[in-house]
Amino acid sequence: MSDLLDTVRGLAKKTDSKILMVVLDGVGGLPLTLGGDTELATAKTPNLDALAAASQLGLAELVGAGITPGSGPGHLSLFGYDPLHYVVGRGALSAVGIGVKLGAGDVAVRGNFATLGAGRIVDDRRAGRPSDEKNVEIVAKLREAIAEIDGTPVEIYTESEHRFVVVFRAVGGVALGANISDVDPQDTGVQPMTAVAHDEAGAKTAQLVNTFVARAEAALSAEPQVNGVLFRGYSDVPHFPSFDAAYQLRAACIASYPMYKGLASLVGMDVLPVEGHEDALEGKVAALTENWAKYDFFYFHVKKTDSTGEDGDFAAKVKKIELFDALLPQLLALKPDVLCIVGDHSTPSKLASHSWHPVPFLIHAEHGRKDVANRYTEEEAGRGSLGLRKGTDIMPLLMANALKLNKYGA
Amino acid sequence: MSDLLDTVRGLAKKTDSKILMVVLDGVGGLPLTLGGDTELATAKTPNLDALAAASQLGLAELVGAGITPGSGPGHLSLFGYDPLHYVVGRGALSAVGIGVKLGAGDVAVRGNFATLGAGRIVDDRRAGRPSDEKNVEIVAKLREAIAEIDGTPVEIYTESEHRFVVVFRAVGGVALGANISDVDPQDTGVQPMTAVAHDEAGAKTAQLVNTFVARAEAALSAEPQVNGVLFRGYSDVPHFPSFDAAYQLRAACIASYPMYKGLASLVGMDVLPVEGHEDALEGKVAALTENWAKYDFFYFHVKKTDSTGEDGDFAAKVKKIELFDALLPQLLALKPDVLCIVGDHSTPSKLASHSWHPVPFLIHAEHGRKDVANRYTEEEAGRGSLGLRKGTDIMPLLMANALKLNKYGA
Incomplete structure (x- = not known):
């Protein structure tokens, strides 16, 4: 457990002040050629510029030097949970992301539909990327065929395309272990693997998984393309203090993609x-406005800054940043006591992937010092008064700026 | 074990990219008078300047704030091993530095020849600094007199002047402990001390050491000056992940001094x-060029920047920096994907010793952001985009810049 989170937890108090944390997913970038401008520096952002001039800025490493954060670890860090200590499995993330509550002892598993050829050889690990409709149809078939295995309730959920989630529910207070090997061979031309337990608690889970695989193949044998399942990423429920327990905050999430809602x-x-559809920025602002009175903390997620970076589309990422800039006055109109703008990692268009480069963050609040940074860009944030920090420093800074932390010691 | 190294270890992957880490030993300095220029700032370094203008810079503390690193901890930090966790004894360093392989359970000890007067009183803890030739002669005598003690093989190696190394080899799988007290009283006018074991595993080692001392004095009794031995710094083999295990790197060392080769x-x-002789810079460049195809990582060590600092010779240190600058184009011609220039500690001429001041580091790579630092100096590095960091951050940054690290988490 992070020492700082422990300390903050002991000092947190309820007040009326409101914190708004805007996460521009993957917002950090790179210049296309050394010495040039990043996406943020290229974007025309008059509202962000004005805000930055009246704010304190810094750079944050979400996991550690040189480490490229996945979305899960990046967000956990922003929420103040050291991602090297608090690990959330992909299965748990997926399950919670589609609104499935996990209980103690349950195990959630990420599944892929696959195409198996003669002799159960994997021809396509993604079953030709079926449509979401086809996915729903296949999941319905599986639900009918596999409602339970040897008394263990089995729940099957559609995610998208070739992706689905299975939850095995613990029965009679006996926890299922998640420490078992993958079914997904991560390659074609070979058979799916048999799941093997890595410890005693995993023995029953491995059996459940292997039985699931066999019964699924039987149920889908008439399907020409979606006729097999592969499992990878088993997880039980992560145990860590809730936002309320850690910060005494009534917190709300405003996001549209399952992964972020799950986190x-x-x-x-x-x-x-x-x-609204996709990023639904106007819908998000509406949700924020309507619920403004009800919460102390809002996590407001903007996805498209990352997607465009992942696509390697510099110009499109610049546009998405400008789109957020145009929206900013509506957020400022709510007059949050503390406003933070930050990314969960960098996604430079140049790399078309997440990267290790620190993300700029901005804190706008009443009790700040003079700061020379005048734009919300990587370069300006690097000159900012908040310095280069770990991502887990951000929540304590927001709590402090919101005057929600008692003094430490007498 | 450092969390970050653990994390990096789980993410490292093999790629074709090449990393060149140039360690300018003790390169960090101080101005002779407050407000003046350091050795680096004084030196005329057109090649380094041009490189710095197209690189990212920062400052690194190798061990911690205010801590002056020895060469061992300084290098371990650069290699990504937290020197507060990974401790290598001087004996092990010396042994490995002269090409002696240590096995599990063996103990290596640093020895000094001393001059003992009447009643075994230490007159000179360094036996008048004998010549290397005399050292070899004395070691030969000792080898003849002490090939083994009670069945334990004893190996004696010459180092230089008054320094030698003894290795006690474990027999029958029973490890010798290294936790015993010194023989060296660290003072003259007193007798050598009797080694005492601090734990059970050290009992046999203490006995071996005390027997060695007695038999050495007997063998050297006819010598007028080199007639005693003092021991200080016992060490067994350090246990930590190799560079290959930690980083998946095939790594090569290009250095001329035993200590660095040992590390x-x-x-x-x-x-x-x-x-070549001494620093042998041209020989080092030749070795680098010849072996460029064979490795993923090169540690290239330059010694004289430290030696001149240790001598308190500001002008000479400036010259050695300029000498390296003249060499730099030959390194750049190899087109490393990631080039790092750094020191293992500061050695300001003003102090004529190692110091605690952070060392400037420079990373030249394709995926960098704009950086205002325009020279490889302490002051400019302090304005650099990589900030003030722990030395152990450098390897993860190099690995990331070489695109040799997978994403952490989904």
Whole structure:
């Protein structure tokens, strides 16, 4: 457990002040050629510029020097949980992301539909990327065929395309272990692997998984393409203090993608409904405005800054940053006591992937010092008064700025 | 064990990219008078300047705030091993540095020849600093007199002047302990001390050491000056992950002094032969060029920046820096994917010793951000985008810049 989180937990107090944390997913970038401008530096952002001029800035490493954060660890760090200590498995994330609550002893598993050829040889690890409709159809078939295995309830959920989630429910208070080997061979031209338990607690789970695989193949034998299942990433419920326990905050999540809602729900935030498709920025602002009175902390997630970076589309990422800039006045109109703008990792268009480069963060609050940084860019944030820090420093800084932390010691 | 090294170890992957880490020993300095220029700032370094303008810079503390690193801890930190966790005894360093392999359970000890007067009183703790030739002669005498003690094989090696190394080899799988007290009283006018074991595993070692002392004095009784031995710094083999295990790197060391070759060999680097005397810079460049295809990582050591600092010779240190600058184009011609220039500690001429001041480091790589630092100096590095960091951050940053690390978490 992070020492700082422990300390903060002991000092947190309830007040009326409100914190708004805006996460521009993957917002940190790189210049296309050495010495050039990043996406943030290229974007025309008059509102962000004005805000930055009246704010304190810094750079944050979400996991550690040189480490490229996945979305899970990046967000955990922003929420104040050291991602090297608090590990959330992909299965648990997926399950919680589609609104499935996990109980103690349950195990959630990420599944892929696959195409198996003669002799159970994996021809396609993603079953030709079926449509979401096909996915739903296949999941319905599986639900009918596998409602339980030897008395253990089995729940099957559609995710998207070739992805689905299985939850094995613990019965009679006996926890299922998650420490078992993958079924996914991570290659084609070979058979799916048999799951093997790495410890005693995993023995029953491995049996359940292997039985599931066999019964699924039987149930899907008439399917030409979606006729096999592969499992990878088993996880039980992560145990760590909720946002309320850690910070005494009533916290709300405003996001539209399952992964982020799942993460927020894992740390005990209420996930607010958002109207609209995809990033649904206007719907998010509406949800924020409507619920402003009800919470102390809002996590407001913007996805497209990452997606465009992942696509390697510099110009599109610049546009998405400008789109957020245009939205910013609506957020400022709510007059949050503390406003933080940050990314969960960098996603430079140049690399078309997440990267290790620190993310700029901005804190706008009443009790700040003079700061020379005048734009919300990587370079300016590097000159900012908040310095280069670990991502887990951000929540304590927000809590402090919101005057929600008691003094440490007499 | 350092969390970050553990994490990096789990993420490292093999790629074709090449990392060149140049260690300018003790390169950090101080101005002779407050407000003046350091050795680096004084030196005319057109090649380093041009490189710095196209690189990212920062400052590193190798051990911790205010801590002056020895060469061992300084290098371990650069190699990514937290020197507060990974401790290598001087005896092990010396042994490995002269090419002696240590096995599990063996103990290596640093010895000094001393001059003993009447009543075994220490007159000179360094036996008047005998010549290397005299050292070899004395070691030969000791080898003849002490090939083994009670069945334990004893190996004696010459180092230089008054310094030698003894290795006690474990027999029958029973490890010798290294936790015993010194023979060296660290003072003259007193007798050598009797070694005492601090734990059970050390009991046999203490006996071996005390017997060695007695038999050495007997063998050297006819010598007028070199007639006693003092021991200080016992060590067994350090246990930590090799460079290959930690980073998946085939690593080569290009150095000419025993200590540095020993350190590199301890972490599993291949030590390449270098032609030439002393710092042998041209020989080092030749070794680098010849072996460029064979390794993923090169540790290239330059010694004289430290020696001149230790001599308190500001102008000479400036010259050695300029000498390296003249060599730099030959290194750049190899087009390393990631080039790092750094020191293992500061050695300001003003102090004529190692010091605690952070060392400037420079990373030249494709995926970097804009950086305002325009020279490889302490002051400019302090304005650099990589900030003030722990030395152990450097290897993860190099690995990341070489695109040799997978993403952490989903």
